[in-house]
Amino acid sequence: xxxxxxxxxxxxxxxxxxxxxxxxxxxxxAAELGLRCVLLDAGPRPGGQYYRHPAPGLGAAHPExxxxxxxxxxxxxxxxxxxxxxxxxxxxxxxxxxxxTWRLHATVGAGSTGSAVxxxxxxxxATGAYERQLPFPGWTLPGVVTAGGAQAMLKAxxxxxxxxxxxxxxxxxxxAAASSLVSAGAGVPAVVEAGNYxxxxxGLGTLAANPAKLVEGAGHGARLLRGKVxxxxxSAVxxxxxxxxxxxxxxxxxxxxxxxxxxxxxxxDCDALAxxxxxxxxxxxxxxxxxxxVLTADRxxxxxxxxxxxxxxxxxxxxxxxxxxxxxxxxxAEGELAARVIAGxxxxxxxxxxxxxxxxxxxxxxxxxxxxxxWTDWLRPDTDVCxxxxxxxxxxxxxxxxxxxTDSRTVKLLTRAGMGWCQGRMCGPAVACLSGxxxxxxxxxxxxxxxxxxxxxxxx
Amino acid sequence: xxxxxxxxxxxxxxxxxTIDFDGxxxxxxxxQTIAAALWAEGILAWRTTRVNGRPRGAFCGIGACxxxxxxxxxQASQRTCLLPAEPGTTVxxxxxxxxxxxxx
Ligand SMILES: Cc1cc2nc3c(=O)[nH]c(=O)nc-3n(C[C@H](O)[C@@H](O)[C@H](O)COP(=O)(O)OP(=O)(O)OC[C@H]3O[C@@H](n4cnc5c(N)ncnc54)[C@H](O)[C@@H]3O)c2cc1C
Ligand code: FES
Numbered sequence: 001x002x003x004x005x006x007x008x009x010x011x012x013x014x015x016x017x018x019x020x021x022x023x024x025x026x027x028x029x030a031a032e033l034g035l036r037c038v039l040l041d042a043g044p045r046p047g048g049q050y051y052r053h054p055a056p057g058l059g060a061a062h063p064e065x066x067x068x069x070x071x072x073x074x075x076x077x078x079x080x081x082x083x084x085x086x087x088x089x090x091x092x093x094x095x096x097x098x099x100x101t102w103r104l105h106a107t108v109g110a111g112s113t114g115s116a117v118x119x120x121x122x123x124x125x126a127t128g129a130y131e132r133q134l135p136f137p138g139w140t141l142p143g144v145v146t147a148g149g150a151q152a153m154l155k156a157x158x159x160x161x162x163x164x165x166x167x168x169x170x171x172x173x174x175x176a177a178a179s180s181l182v183s184a185g186a187g188v189p190a191v192v193e194a195g196n197y198x199x200x201x202x203g204l205g206t207l208a209a210n211p212a213k214l215v216e217g218a219g220h221g222a223r224l225l226r227g228k229v230x231x232x233x234x235s236a237v238x239x240x241x242x243x244x245x246x247x248x249x250x251x252x253x254x255x256x257x258x259x260x261x262x263x264x265x266x267x268x269d270c271d272a273l274a275x276x277x278x279x280x281x282x283x284x285x286x287x288x289x290x291x292x293x294v295l296t297a298d299r300x301x302x303x304x305x306x307x308x309x310x311x312x313x314x315x316x317x318x319x320x321x322x323x324x325x326x327x328x329x330x331x332x333a334e335g336e337l338a339a340r341v342i343a344g345x346x347x348x349x350x351x352x353x354x355x356x357x358x359x360x361x362x363x364x365x366x367x368x369x370x371x372x373x374x375w376t377d378w379l380r381p382d383t384d385v386c387x388x389x390x391x392x393x394x395x396x397x398x399x400x401x402x403x404x405x406t407d408s409r410t411v412k413l414l415t416r417a418g419m420g421w422c423q424g425r426m427c428g429p430a431v432a433c434l435s436g437x438x439x440x441x442x443x444x445x446x447x448x449x450x451x452x453x454x455x456x457x458x459x460x
Numbered sequence: 461x462x463x464x465x466x467x468x469x470x471x472x473x474x475x476x477x478t479i480d481f482d483g484x485x486x487x488x489x490x491x492q493t494i495a496a497a498l499w500a501e502g503i504l505a506w507r508t509t510r511v512n513g514r515p516r517g518a519f520c521g522i523g524a525c526x527x528x529x530x531x532x533x534x535q536a537s538q539r540t541c542l543l544p545a546e547p548g549t550t551v552x553x554x555x556x557x558x559x560x561x562x563x564x
Pocket of ligand 1: 017018020022041048050051093094126128129148149152176282285319320322328522
């Protein structure tokens with residue numbers, strides 16, 4: 001039950017934040033081991049990003065056609081229904097307070113109008129990730145959407161942003177997105193991947209240890225072949241065209257540093273573009289409390305955890321993408337592992353091995369899709385870097401070159417880039433890159449989401 | 461004829477309804493978000509930006525980017541990718557910021 005400060009029930013043994021693959025696996029495992037467990041998620045249904053699925057009212061007889069490994073999910077939701085877990089949907093935790101027990105403050109409801117405080121002795125952060133974007137001319141046009149966003153809108157709402165959708169950026173999510181879009185009837189004239197996939201060849205041992213990943217990749221590949229989708233490697237969309245919505249894109253080849261090669265541009269007509277450059281762990285609830293972080297192979301900031309998935313903060317664990325992006329199977333393995341450690345139960349060797357293999361594969365993927373420094377060459381002075389505050393490349397460069405800013409925080413103060421509604425989630429990587437700071441720090445984000453002022457006053 | 465997303469998953473939705481978008485009735489299915497109902501009608505923009513007056517709609521689809529803001533049932537700056545398209549929901553194109561009493 002959500003609590004109000006006046007009727008404080010005993011704290012839960014464990015609060016799990018995020019009901020994606022990691023959080024679901026953790027909550028059911030912990031409850032089965034006897035812990036009193038609460039599972040909070042901002043969304044209306046469990047599943048997180050990977051197992052996002054249509055609302056019951058849409059009457060989907062075959063939701064599994066949009067997922068690989070759907071039975072793993074129905075297994076988890078079956079265990080959830082049979083468990084003692086208190087599942088609080090539409091609870092967005094905006095801050096976590098540390099003390100003798102943890103106090104989690106959440107907005108409640110799709111419109112964030114309600115509020116709740118939940119207390120627990122231990123917390124597991126399974127808040128997943130959001131996509132990394134690298135701006136390019138035209139990226140703010142309607143019809144340009146994120147690759148994961150196209151997936152999410154398709155999986156949950158059964159809708160497409162267009163009929164002819166170019167998929168671009170970098171990372172394995174592009175193949176998954178293209179494959180679902182094709183299955184759902186969209187034309188995908190090209191998948192434009194900035195990396196060259198050669199990185200995978202250097203890790204053949206790791207690939208061989210992860211046969212499920214190969215099968216999944218082969219499934220996407222077969223669907224893409226049937227849909228006559230062309231994969232262009234070492235290439236990027238360097239401009240989206242259109243006035244009020246996208247009507248086409250220009251694709252160019254990239255050199256090894258991701259610099260567009262002049263003379264290689266070609267135009268592809270389309271009515272939508274789904275774009276993204278991998279994922280960024282969503283960890284502000286922990287980093288605002290000073291949790292230590294690590295830099296991953298694709299230059300994202302993830303929580304530092306030990307082999308029991310403990311963060312550097314006592315009583316705070318992390319599992320899944322918050323420890324570094326690695327996919328749904330890894331998230332499930334880590335959720336289960338963390339729950340066992342929290343409950344003081346032994347960790348089976350097979351589970352630890354499964355987790356370690358998947359982590360190794362994640363590292364391989366991350367290295368293969370790390371953005372090259374040359375991508376900024378496709379920017380133009382009038383390209384918006386910050387979508388919210390409409391701050392251009394020229395404004396950011398002025399802050400750096402003329403006003404002497406050397407890091408994102410100073411650029412933000414001088415230009416407002418990163419100060420809008422999304423709190424730098426969309427422009428953060430680009431601003432960090434343009435400001436030339438070599439050190440990557442977690443973005444500062446005191447509240448995880450905008451909070452009605454009245455709730456803020458109550459909560460403190 | 462190409463396949464549709466609904467055909468792919470064998471969807472047999474409960475009866476639909478309409479929402480109001482700038483005075484125009486838009487069909488919606490139970491459980492769809494406002495952004496999904498608008499996409500289904502081929503509508504990709506329902507906000508203009510504060511500085512340059514440029515059109516915007518859903519970008520991230522998961523509540524992270526705040527590009528999909530609109531005025532919903534009179535409330536400014538609501539994320540339409542999260543809010544359900546319920547019978548009678550009124551959605552108005554939002555011009556400029558319309559910042560409500562929120563802290564970020
Ligand atoms: C938009 C998007 C689409 C994706 N699509 C695919 C795909 O099609 N195929 C694929 O292989 N991988 C996909 N991924 C990758 C995805 O991250 C998976 O690897 C997997 O879902 C990760 O599991 P997780 O449990 O770590 O996190 P997630 O699945 O991301 O789950 C995190 C959960 O935490 C909740 N949450 C976050 N912050 C809070 C908070 N402050 N308070 C309360 N709840 C919170 C979220 O609502 C979410 O349900 C996608 C990622 C994104 C961002
Ligand atoms: S589309 Fe990004 S918040 Fe709604």
